[in-house]
Amino acid sequence: MRKVILIVVMLLVLPLNFGATTTNDDNNWFENLKQQAKSNNKINDLYKVLYYMPKGGDLHNHLSGAGFSNWWYDLALEAESKGYIYYTKVQLTYCPDTEVTDSFSKHYNLLFRNIAEYEYKKLDECVKEQYKQLKDLNPQEKENWLNSIRLDTTTEGQNEFFDRHWQRLNAINDNPWLKAEMLYKNMEAFAEEKITYVEFQVSLEEFEKPDGSFFTEDETAVIIRNRLLQDDAIETGVIVRFQMDFLRFLPSAVDLLRSSYKFVHDNNDLWVAVNMVGREDTANGQPLRFLKAMQELKSQYSGVRLSIHAGESKQKNFNVRDTLLLGAERIGHGLNLIHDIETMDRMRQGPYLIEINLISNILLNYIDDFKQHPFPSYLRGGIPVALSTDDRGMWDSTMTDEFFVAVTEFDLSWDEIKLLSRNSLNYSFLKTDLKNKLLKGYNDKIEQFELQMKDKGIDGLGELPETRGFICKHYKICSVDKMLMD
Numbered sequence: 001m002r003k004v005i006l007i008v009v010m011l012l013v014l015p016l017n018f019g020a021t022t023t024n025d026d027n028n029w030f031e032n033l034k035q036q037a038k039s040n041n042k043i044n045d046l047y048k049v050l051y052y053m054p055k056g057g058d059l060h061n062h063l064s065g066a067g068f069s070n071w072w073y074d075l076a077l078e079a080e081s082k083g084y085i086y087y088t089k090v091q092l093t094y095c096p097d098t099e100v101t102d103s104f105s106k107h108y109n110l111l112f113r114n115i116a117e118y119e120y121k122k123l124d125e126c127v128k129e130q131y132k133q134l135k136d137l138n139p140q141e142k143e144n145w146l147n148s149i150r151l152d153t154t155t156e157g158q159n160e161f162f163d164r165h166w167q168r169l170n171a172i173n174d175n176p177w178l179k180a181e182m183l184y185k186n187m188e189a190f191a192e193e194k195i196t197y198v199e200f201q202v203s204l205e206e207f208e209k210p211d212g213s214f215f216t217e218d219e220t221a222v223i224i225r226n227r228l229l230q231d232d233a234i235e236t237g238v239i240v241r242f243q244m245d246f247l248r249f250l251p252s253a254v255d256l257l258r259s260s261y262k263f264v265h266d267n268n269d270l271w272v273a274v275n276m277v278g279r280e281d282t283a284n285g286q287p288l289r290f291l292k293a294m295q296e297l298k299s300q301y302s303g304v305r306l307s308i309h310a311g312e313s314k315q316k317n318f319n320v321r322d323t324l325l326l327g328a329e330r331i332g333h334g335l336n337l338i339h340d341i342e343t344m345d346r347m348r349q350g351p352y353l354i355e356i357n358l359i360s361n362i363l364l365n366y367i368d369d370f371k372q373h374p375f376p377s378y379l380r381g382g383i384p385v386a387l388s389t390d391d392r393g394m395w396d397s398t399m400t401d402e403f404f405v406a407v408t409e410f411d412l413s414w415d416e417i418k419l420l421s422r423n424s425l426n427y428s429f430l431k432t433d434l435k436n437k438l439l440k441g442y443n444d445k446i447e448q449f450e451l452q453m454k455d456k457g458i459d460g461l462g463e464l465p466e467t468r469g470f471i472c473k474h475y476k477i478c479s480v481d482k483m484l485m486d
Contacts, residue, residue, distance in 0.1 A: 029453055030414040034407065045458045047477050050407065051400040052461045054445035056421035056438075057197030057428055058190065058388050058399055059307070060332050060355035062245070062277070064166070064173050065391025066200070067182045068468070069146035072393075075181050076114070076172045077135050083210035084175055085117040087131040090141055095126035107167050112148040116171040118212045150396050152469065157365040162279060165394055176207040176220045180227035183240070191236040192465070193399050194445075196438055197428060198238060199307075201245040201275050204263070205256075217263060225270065239438065241272045241429060243307060248276040249285040254293050265301040272429035273305040275332070280312060280319055287322040294326045305329060305429045307355070311336045314366060318343070330355055330427060335366055338374035344383060353384040353427035358405045359397045359470060360390035370409040379416065386424035396469035404471065418446060 033049060036042040067075075076086050089111055107113050120131060137145060149165050151157070172178060183200065190198055202224075204217040215223075227233060228240060244264050246256035257274065264271045279285055287310065297304070310323035312333035320334055321343040331337070334354040337344055347354070356375050361367050378385050387402040389395075406412050406420075425439050452460050464479060472478040 026450070027414040029457070033458075034411070037408075043475070044464050044477060046407070047400070047404055047467075047471070048458065048461050048464055049453070050403045050417075051193060051465050053417075053449055054194045054196075054421070054442055055399060055403075056195070056386070056424035056442055057199070058195060059199050059330065059353075059386055059424055059428060060357060060388035060390055061186075061198055061200050062391050063179065063183060063186070063200040063202040064169070065394050066186050066389070067393040068396065069150050069393070071182060071185050072149065072169070072172060073134070073142070073146060075178045075185075078181070079172075079175055079178050080135075082175075082177050084178070085210075086114050086134045086172055087117065087120045088112050088114045088134050088137070088145060089130050090132045090137070091130050093126065093130050095124070097124075097126070107170075110164060110167060112145050113168050114170045114172050116174075116208065116210070116212065118210065119171065150394050150469070151363050152396070157363070161364055161391075161394060171208070174206060174208045176215055176223045179207070180224050183224065184227060184230075184233050184236075187233055187236040187238040187240065190399070191238050195399055196237065196239060196441065197241075197425060197430070199241050199243055199272065199429065201243045201277065203245050203260075205246075221267060228270075239430070239434070240270075242270055243273040243275040243429075244271055245275040245277045247278040248280070248290075248309075249278050249282045251284070253284065254290060257290055257293055258297065261297045261301060261304055264304045268303055273307050275306075276308050278309070280310065281315070287319055287326055290326060291322075298327065307332065307429070309333060312361075312366060316340075321346075324352070329353070333357060333361065333366075334378070335361060335374060338377060344378075344381070347384075348382040350384070351427075353386060353423060354378055355388045356385050356402075357388055357390040358402055358409075359392075359395045363395055363470075370405065373409075375406070376410045379410075379420075384423050384427060385420065386427065387420050388424075397471065398468055400465075401468065401471045404475070404477075408475070421446070 030049075033042065033046055037046040079086070092109060092111070114134070115131070120128065123131070132141070148168050151161060166173070179202070186198070186200075204220045207215045207220045209215065244260040246253060246260055250256065253276075257276070260274045264274055276287075276290070287308070306326060306328040307330035308323050308326065308328040309332040310328070311320040311331065313319070313336050316336055316339040318340060320331055320337045321340055323331060324343065324346070329351055330353045332355045334356075337347070337354070346352075356378075358370065358373060358375065361373060362370060367373050375385065387399070387406060389397065389399050389402060392398060403417065407417070421442060422439065425435060425442060428435055430438070464477075466479045467477050
């Protein structure tokens with residue numbers, strides 16, 4: 001009788017675990033790893049775990065800003081096979097007899113601005129001398145060119161990014177074949193980081209042929225669709241969907257909203273949402289500018305989702321609240337939401353999510369220190385959030401870097417890491433069946449990863465992956481080639 005009572009008591013006090021949840025004891029391996037990273041210089045081990053662990057998706061990713069400098073350079077040279085030849089400005093020379101009145105006037109003094117061959121041929125001889133064909137750059141010029149489209153110094157910030165990076169890319173960003181290859185290179189890299197889903201923001205307007213004439217949106221869409229159907233893209237295992245984006249402050253922005261909305265409605269197999277991008281700190285960029293047009297569009301079309309930039313500002317305003325009025329389900333950045341208590345409470349009730357971009361926010365000086373970021377207040381205050389990369393090519397960073405910053409700056413638990421990944425799938429704009437399939441796949445893979453870590457630990461992982469410039473500079477996690485360069 002005593003034995004029976006003892007067994008019953010033991011069953012009552014033992015924790016039950018059927019695989020649905022984890023206990024603190026289950027996660028001790030990760031807590032121990034974090035402590036070792038702080039005290040025993042095991043920071044590379046922590047980074048390796050975050051790199052090799054299965055992740056969900058990247059919901060806030062500008063395709064034009066997702067390419068690393070070396071990718072842009074290599075793809076620009078390869079584009080010659082499609083008839084594209086590019087020149088870049090390597091010096092400034094005074095040309096007294098040149099009347100600069102065309103599109104070059106605004107950016108005449110911008111070094112490493114890239115132009116197509118048809119534009120180069122229109123220049124007079126004095127101006128031509130300021131340019132070099134991209135493939136003819138010497139090593140120092142090439143390095144300067146690579147640095148010109150990434151934030152590589154502490155003195156660069158919003159103005160460099162918004163007013164120079166895109167203007168330098170210029171012609172090479174207007175090539176749909178190049179953009180399609182950039183898409184594939186991102187898929188390949190994300191697969192290596194164990195990411196299964198990406199929503200790329202991309203506009204299909206004003207893509208150019210080698211002679212300067214334009215592709216239609218439909219022609220550009222076909223090029224992108226066909227690239228996704230190639231075997232190497234399929235083999236990455238990364239599921240891709242697109243958001244049609246447009247600059248919110250342009251005089252034509254309302255018309256662009258209308259055309260974007262219709263395109264997404266008519267191409268909803270791959271294009272799943274509309275997004276308004278660009279600075280909010282101008283009168284023309286305010287969300288209420290679009291309220292009337294959005295109401296009209298909702299009466300015409302169904303099934304078009306909205307994920308809109310809002311609250312990417314140090315200023316206190318109600319842009320997040322006003323963006324929700326437009327019908328947005330996801331908010332990009334949401335930094336200044338922290339000052340709007342009523343809207344924060346509304347977002348706790350759902351169905352909303354904030355796309356968090358930690359590295360973007362600090363490099364663009366929207367925060368001065370990670371400790372100022374409202375991310376942990378949102379995460380631990382019941383507002384759904386997910387980490388994303390924004391313009392990672394220009395930060396020279398990765399999704400692993402975003403997780404590393406979140407873990408080291410905010411002491412994320414293992415359960416919080418998994419929640420972020422699940423949120424990135426739960427709040428995706430995928431159709432329900434595919435969303436559930438990816439969620440199940442993630443749950444299976446993360447469970448296997450946990451078992452592997454408890455069984456083999458760090459020894460079961462691969463080598464330290466090649467790291468990018470941000471994590472090497474700011475956290476001294478550098479792969480061998482970067483250590484040699486430094």
